[in-house]
Amino acid sequence: MEEKSDIVDATDDDRISKLPEPILHHILSFLHAKDAARMSTLSKVWDSAWNSLPYLNFGDKLFSKSKDIPRLLRAVDQALANRKKHKISIQKFSLWLPHYHELCYVSSWINMLIACNVKELKLRVNRPVYEGVLDYNSLTEAIFDAKTLNVLSLDGFNIEMPSDDGMIKFTSLRELHLSDVFLDEQFLQALCTSSCNLEDFSLQDFDGLASFQVAETSLPKLKRVNLKNCPSVFQLVDIASINIEDLKISTIDGNLKVVKITACKALKTLHLNEVAVTDKWLEDLFSSLPNLEILGLLGCEALKMMKITSDELKQLTVFYCSNLISVELDTPNLMKFHYSYDALSTFRLKASVLLEATLYLDPQTNYFEWQSKLTKFLANFNHSKFIKLLCDCDKVIVIPKYLRENLLPPLYGTNILQVCLGNLSNYSVVDIIDSILWISPHLDTLSFTGALRMTMKFIYKDEDASDEDEKPCCASLPWKCWRHTLKKVELQNFALMEQQDLGNYFFANADISEMVEIPGECSL
Incomplete structure (x- = not known):
């Protein structure tokens, strides 16, 4: 923070400086402490607002970019000492020290923050x-006397029990976020006993714990738990908290085999990443958690046969569960589905007609076998109004014409299709679009992201209008494809040569009246 220049009184035209001090505090709360301190040079009003500011955010770059660390340490020390002297309550204090050598300052700062009744400490x-x-850095025991703390975030510390009375006095604590820390079951047990108001607990990149256990009688207000990057020695999660609504667990290597959460009757959101989920555990889960x-299931390698029956499930994500051989979903109210598909032998889906599906298509077999299985898989989503397909290469979605002759278009009821392509091979834009319009023959909107970035909108003839010259190839099918009903095509972000090729394609295959290019800044 810089030396102050001469401070002047607010002028008559300076309306902001005439605002009440709490509003000035609110304005300064959005600034890093360094910038807030600079504001104090503007006038006596801003100087007073800075010196009484209860929000001190020193950010994550101030010390790492400074060439004068001692000066910054003195500035932080002075800011806290001043607030302690004038008995100013600190609502929020945030600081990242890249150098552990200044740890002696941290203990002093924590003592001053506690004296200032700090509410949020990061x-x-x-x-x-x-x-x-x-x-790990040592953490002063004084932190456990912070009775006024509502939010506590610690990163890089060894968290040990107080040596005097072994008491943790976090009676007001609502959120606790620990990252890159060492702690043990004794501390966790003491935390569960003392922090009766804790609602949100996150633990990331930690050592020392082999299990995470919360009894039914402890942490009665706990609603959210996030255990991220659990170590290899971590073997058990057992949570019986009846009010928990959101649980996220991820491990480093998939060794976590025991997750007991059946007592969490209020649970609404569950994400498991590289957890050893078994078929039986998953099937029983929904009967226990109504x-x-x-x-969300990511990288759950132990899962082989997924069977879910639930009227309440609205969102489901299944990614990189590479040993799955069967999926059966009886989920009539499922609205969002994210899935990585690699040619399963069995897939059955019952979902809402409003389902939005995001499907990552990842062929693990030869393309001939893949393409025939892909069309069968996509048919499960034939009534979904919006589908997003993610593909590493255009080969994944270009179905050869000889295969189409013996297969039905799978997505005949889909209105909006978005395709994200990682790479392009030797297929032209016309080849890709021709295949997609076979897969989904009555689209309203087709958009591309990734290697291609373009959008198409299709306008059709009035459904009541008769067409005596209608071609007979779709007569036996329950829909009219674009070839017989297309009236107009709108293009956006296509190159001139692509527009010409598509013009030749559409005018040769459909009785359209026009094809127009929409400027890139417009929305189709």
Whole structure:
């Protein structure tokens, strides 16, 4: 923070400086402390507002970019000492120290923050390295006396029980976020006993714990738990909290085999990443958790036969569960589905007609076998109004014409299709669009992202209008394809040569009246 220039009184035209101090505090709360301190040079009003500011955000770059660390340390020290002297309550304090050498300051700052009745504390100190091994920073025991804390975030510390009475006095704590820390079951047990108002608990990149257990009688207000990057030794999650609504668990290597959450009757959202979920565990889950609405399964290698029956499930994500051989979903109210498909032998889906599906198509077999299975898979979504297909290459979605002769178009009821292509091979834009319009023969909107970035909108003839010259190839099917009903095509972001090729394609295959290019800034 810089030296102050001469401070002047607010002028008559300076209406902002005449605002009440709480409003000036609110304005300054959006600034880093360094910038808020600079504002104090504008006038005596702003100087007073800075010196009484209860929000001190020193950010994550101030110390890492400074060439004068001692000056910054003194500035933080002075800011806290001033607030302690004038008995100013601190609502929020945030700081990242890239150098663990200044840890002696941290203990002093925590003592002053507690004296200032700090409500929210976010503190990160980079871990030291001893003989090539990362260690953890010591945390002053004074932190456990912070009775006024509502939100606490710690990063880089060894969190040990207080040595005097072994008591944690987080009676007001609502949120606790621990990252890159060392802690043990004893601390967790003490936390569960003392923090009766805790609602949100996140634990990331931690050591020391082999299990995470919350009894039914502890943490009665707990609503959200996030266990991220659990270590290899972590073997058990057992949560019996009846009010928990959101649970996220991810591991480093998929070793976590035991997750007991059947007592969490209020659970609405569950995300499991690289957890050893078994077929039986998943099937029983929904009978135990009647309110589960959102489920995410990522990298759950133990899962082979997924069977879900639920009237409450609204969102489902299944990605990279590579050993799946069968999926059966009886989920009539499912609205959003994210799935990575690699030619399953069995897939059955019952979902809402308003389903929005995002499908990552990942062929794990030869393209001939893949393409025939793909059309059968996509047919499960034939009534979905919006579908997004993610493909590493255009080969994944270009169905050869000889295969189309013996297959039905799978997405005949889809109105909006978005295709994200990672790479292009030797197929032309016309080849890609021709295949997609066979897959989904009555689209309203087709858009591309990734390697292609373009959009098409299709306008059709009046359904009541008769067409005596209608071609007979779709007569036996339950829909009219674009070839017989297309009236107009609107293009956006296509190159001139692509427009010409598509013009030749559409005028040769449909009785359209016009094809127009819409400027890129317009929305189709």
